[in-house]
Every structure is written in C-alpha cells, then in structure tokens.
Amino acid sequence: MHDMPYSKYFSGKINPSLLNLTHLTYLDLSNNDFEGMQIPSFLGSLKSLRYLNLSASSFVGLIPHQLGNLTSLQVLDLHDFQYEVDHGKTHSLLEVESLQWISSLSQLQHLDMSGANLSKVSDWLRVTNTLPSLVEYLDMSNCGLYHIPGGIANMTNLKFLNLYYNSISSTIPQWLYRLSQLQSLILSENSFHGEISSSLGNLTSIVNLDMSVNNLNGSVSEIFESFSRCSSGQIESLSLSDNNLSGQLTDKLDHFEKLRFLDLANNSISGPLPPSFGNLSCLKAVRIDDNNLTGVVSQLHFTNLTRLVEFHAHGNSLTLETTPHWLPPFQLSQLFLNSWHLEPSELPMWLQSQTQLRVLGMPNTRISGTIPTWFWNFSSQLEYIDLSENQLYGEVPHIFPSQFGEIFLGSNQFNGSLPLVSSTVFRLDLSNSSFSGTLFHFFCNNNSEPKHLENLYLDNNLLSGKIPDCFRNWKTLENVNLESNNLIGNIPRSLGYLLSLKYLHLRNNHLHGELPPYLKKCTNLTILDLSYNKFLGKIPMWIETSLSNLRVLSLRSNQFHGLLPYKLCDLTYLQILDLAHNNLSGRITLEVKYRIRLILGLSLDLSGNIISGEIPEELTSLIYLQSVNLSNNLLSGRIPPKIGDLRRLESLDLSRNQLYGQIAPSMSSLTFLRVLNLSYNNLKGKIPKSTQLQSFDQFSFIGNKLCGPPLEVNCSNTNGTVPQVADQKHGGSYLLEDGWFYLSCYLGFLFGFWSVLGSLLLNLP
CATH class of the missing domain: 3.80.10.10 (Ribonuclease Inhibitor)
Structure with missing residues (x-):
C-alpha cells in the first residue's frame, strides 16, 4: 500500500x-x-x-x-x-x-x-x-x-439485527419475536405485510424498534399495550411510520419513560393526542405527521417535554390552544404544525422563546393579521420559514435569514412592494398574494452582490412594468415563475446568463415581441411556458436545436404565425406540446425519427390555428399520448384508421375541421376516453359501438351526418343527419356560444394538459 x-x-x-x-x-x-x-x-x-x-x-x-x-x-x-x-x-x-x-x-x-x-x-x-x-x-x-x-432463528444471542432496505415480502415470522436478547431490530423499507403481532411484547430487551415503510397493519393502541411494563420502560426509539396502522393512541404513553424518538407518521391513526404524551420527559424527537388525529392540544401536553427538539405533527386536524404568555419548557430546532388550527389565530408569541429554532412550518393554520415586528428580527435565526396558505396581510419588510434559507409566504394577502431578499436565500415563494409595483428594485438593487437564489415564485400577484435586465448576478436561478401578473415588454437579454435555468413560467402577462435568440443559451430548460401573452413572429428554429432538453413547450394564445415547425420532432424528451390559438399554418409533419423518439409524448394541442392537410398516420405511433386537440383548424381527410392504437388516450378533440368519411372503427378501443369532441366536420355513417363512445352525449357528434347511439338518428335512414337541436336553440352554427361547449373544451384542456403537467412534474429528476 x-x-x-x-x-x-x-x-x-x-x-x-x-x-x-x-x-x-x-x-x-x-x-x-x-x-x-x-x-x-x-x-x-x-x-x-x-x-x-x-x-x-x-x-x-x-x-x-x-x-x-x-x-x-x-x-x-x-x-x-x-x-x-x-x-x-x-x-x-x-x-x-x-x-x-x-x-x-x-x-x-x-x-x-x-x-x-x-x-x-x-x-x-x-x-x-x-x-x-x-x-x-x-x-x-x-x-x-x-x-x-x-x-437467524438459531441466533439466540442476537442483540442487533438490521434488514433495512431489502425486498422482503412476507409476514413477520413468529420466531423473530422469540429472540428475547434483541436490543435493536430494524426491518424498515421492505414489503412486510400482515398484522403486527401482540408477540412483540416478547422482545423484552428491545431498545430500538424500526418497522417503518412497510405494509403492516394493526391497532396502534394494541401495539403499545403489547409491551410489558418492563420492556416499555426501556424502549428509547420506536419507528412505525408509513404503514397502515389505525386506532387511537393509548393514554398509557407515560410507561415509555425512556422514549427519546417516536415516529408514527403516515398512518391512519385517529382520535386525540392523549395527555400522557406530556409525561414523555426523555422525548427529543417526535413524528406524528400525516395521520387523522383530531381534538385539542393544550399546554398540558408539553408540561414535561423539557428535552424536545423536533416536533413534526403536520397533516392532522388538531387545534393548539395556548395562552398569550405561555413559556414552553422546551427549546425546539424544528417545528411543523401544517394544517393545525391555532388558538388564538395569530402568530404565537411563544415562538420568541425558541432561540434554537431553525425550521418553522405553519402553513394553512388559519393565522391572520399582520406579521408582528418581532418576528422579522426572530426570523434571522431561521433557515426554513413556511407561513403560506394563511390570511396574513400587510407589507413584508426585507428578509435576511442568517444562513442559506427557504422562505414560503405564498397564498396570503400581502401587498405593497416586493421585499429585498438576502443573498443567502435559495428558495423564495411569494406567489398568490397582492404584491404590486415593478420588479426593478428586487432584481437590480445591490446587483453587484452574487445571489444564491435557485427557485423564485412570484406568480399570481399584481406586479407590473418590464422584466428588468438585471440577471447577470442571479446565475444560480433554476426555476423562475412570474406568470399571471401584469408584466409588459420583451424578455430581457440578461436572461441568457441563466445557464442553470430549467423552468421558466411567464404565461398570462402582456409580454410581446419575438422570441429572443439569447434564450437559446439556456440549454437546460425543461419547461418553457410563454402562453397567454402577445409574442409574435415565427417560432424560431433554434428551439429544436438549442433547447433539446425541453419536456414542456407551451406557446398557447400568442400571435405566432408561419408554418408549423416540423423540426420540433428533434425535441427528444418533449412530453407536452401546446401551440394552440396562434396563426400557424401548413401541415402536421411527423418523421420516422419523431415516431421513434417522441414515444413519451403525453399531450398535443394544436387547436385554433389554420393548419391544413390530413392527420398523419404517424400520429397513431405515439402510443403514450393522453390528450390530443386539433380542433378549429382546416384539417381534411379521414380520421386515421389506427387511431385505436392510442390506447392511453383520455381526451380527443377533432371538432371544427373538414374531416370526412366514417369514424374509424378502431376508436371503439379507446376505453380511457373521458373527453371526446368530433362535432362540426363532414363525418358520416354509423358511430362504432363501444361502452365508451355511447357514454358521450350528442354534443360530441353534432354537425356531421352520423347515426346511431348516442344520437337519435336511426341508421336505417342512410341520409339521416343529426337533429338540429343546436340550430333551433342557438340560431344556426354558433355553437361556440353554447356554455356546454365551452365547458367541455375547457375541461378537456385542463384534463389533457395541466393534469398531465402535474403528473410530469412529480416525475422530473
């Protein structure tokens, strides 16, 4: 060596x-x-x-x-x-x-x-x-x-057994409970199933027990009570999280007098938190989050918890009642009370006593009013603040946490200008409020100081003016969301310095101009959403060549014109393509490599353009498609015979085109369809029979020469047409004024685009 x-x-x-x-x-x-x-x-x-x-x-x-x-x-x-x-x-x-x-x-x-x-x-x-x-x-x-x-059954001297993170799928064998010398038993992150046996009490030497992240079931109170008074008095760590435990907690928790760590998260435990919880004087960390606990938690529940450091209890329906001048016996470092109800409904004053607190989560706790001045001084010690989804209002002063921090203040009623934020913040959410004014001071003040911000959410506010050209020192930004404001002007040149940018959301503003070429420097872009603006010109070719990592491209409801870019097929990872409601023309062209490489495509929306020609047969090779909307174009020809190959299709809208011929019989194979609109084409003949197709009403087929259920036109009349219900009611072909039609199209878009986008985001690396 x-x-x-x-x-x-x-x-x-x-x-x-x-x-x-x-x-x-x-x-x-x-x-x-x-x-x-x-x-x-x-x-x-x-x-x-x-x-x-x-x-x-x-x-x-x-x-x-x-x-x-x-x-x-x-x-x-x-x-x-x-x-x-x-x-x-x-x-x-x-x-x-x-x-x-x-x-x-x-x-x-x-x-x-x-x-x-x-x-x-x-x-x-x-x-x-x-x-x-x-x-x-x-x-x-x-x-x-x-x-x-x-x-292992023969190891009668065994004191420590760790089988964590395997692929064991069985019940827990009874012989395991006979290893009475075991002090530490770790079975977590497997696929154990069945009921946790009362024989658990035979582990009379157990100090550390971890059965978390399995498929075990049982009554939580019976599990606790299965331990004898002797064994319960020596347990220091108990982890049963992420199973299927139910029932209520026993009021004999004080028998576990040496318990330091308790994890019951992600089960179905119901009922109140028993008062005996407050007698666990050795308890340092507790996780009871994401259960069905209800009732009131008072100061008495914390009376003897002098060593408590971490308290994770979010995702329950508990109410915390404290007096204004309560002084807790503990010094916490982490506190999560998400979805609790606080009484009184204000930011608790007792937080000021928590000088060691670094992580604070109190979203959706119905606290209201302005944030008191003391909190902003107190927040300088915090690394994580989540007060989102409350009824807080007023202005937010400058935010300067002491270390790299995450701040979530979104979904409140804050107003005034955006606060200045310390360079130590790397995630900031001020979305869904009423912040107003421009972005200039936020991005451009102290611009010589390098920033570490990675994720910025300012969407759904009242911000106005131009996006400032001050991004040179924000090079760590990966996610920028400015959608649904009142922003105007062009995309600034310095945005091209954001080489780490993955997600850019600018939809629903008043931005205009052509797409700038410096955006092609952002080669890591995964989601680019510029929809509902006033961008114009042709869709540039560099999107296909430079933004090869795109999974979502939405340019919906702008003023783009020119031929439909056929080289979008070079976007290997594209899963959602939305170019609807522009002035794009030409034909839909899918090359062989497009069919092979774009098999992950989930949603395609080209509606509301002036696209002509036939629907290409190659489209049916995109077998993972879930939503297709080609409505309101100039498409002609027949519905592709193999459209039934799109077995995962959930939304299909081909309405308001010039399609002719019969409905492809293979369409009866589309058993997942929830939205269908073939109205106002030149289709004729009998509607294919299937449980799915006959479940739609006549509005999915009107404006054609079709017959058979769900229409009332009998196919024995070969010249039959759809009854003029819509014409009589709405005066001719103005069906677009029909509220049902709008609702159908709207729901179809939401289902086929945004639900898919949501599931996509969950799977992004």
Missing part, C-alpha cells in the same frame, strides 16, 4: 507480505480507497485474525470464499456505502454468490454485510440454517434480500 499525497486514506494494492504477520489478530482497512480492486483471497490465510474490517474502501467484485478459513474470526465488517449508477439504477459494488463459507466462522459474533449484493445467492436452503449461532450483531441491510435468512 502507499499513502497518496495530501490524502487521508490509503489506496493502491494490498501487499501479500501481510502474510508474514502470522500472529496478526486485528486488521482494519476501512474507509480507504483501493480503487476498485477485489478483496484479496490471501486474507483468508491470516488464520489468527479475530477482527477484520474492510468496509467502505472501494472494493468490488465477489467476496472471496477463502474468508471462511478465518475460523478464529469474531468480527467481520464488509459494509459498503458505494454504488454504481446505471440508467438511474443503483447496485452494490460487492457481490456474493454463495454464503456457505460463513458457516465455518463458528466464533463469529459481529457480521456486517450491509450494501453487499446477496440477491444472487443460490444456496439459501443449505446456508440459512448454518449461520453462526454466536452472532450478536448482524447487518444485512440493502443486500437485495427477498426473504429473511432462516438461520
């Missing part, structure tokens, strides 16, 4: 001269960098070894079976924290094909193989019952296990 200059670890090769140390009993090579070499098999010849630690040292490949020759070994640590990434998947660097060699380690007391890949072990039936019985510590977390090794 050799020591790398300026490094704190060894690297290179392990010299076989180690074998000269025939009496070596202790070898620790952990936390080094052996550059992807295999664990040397000659280590199995160090027969005197009692301790071998090779963890976190960049070993790769098979674990050599020669380690089974170390019959005096008492501690073996092979845990591995490093993973290779392959197409978004991770896997271990260490591999195991057989565990037979472990059965030879008869003196082994400590075995850590966490992170090693055991999924390829082929001899489980022979080795699971021969694991060394003297083992007290066993860690097989993140090993790709599909079941619990049965040999």
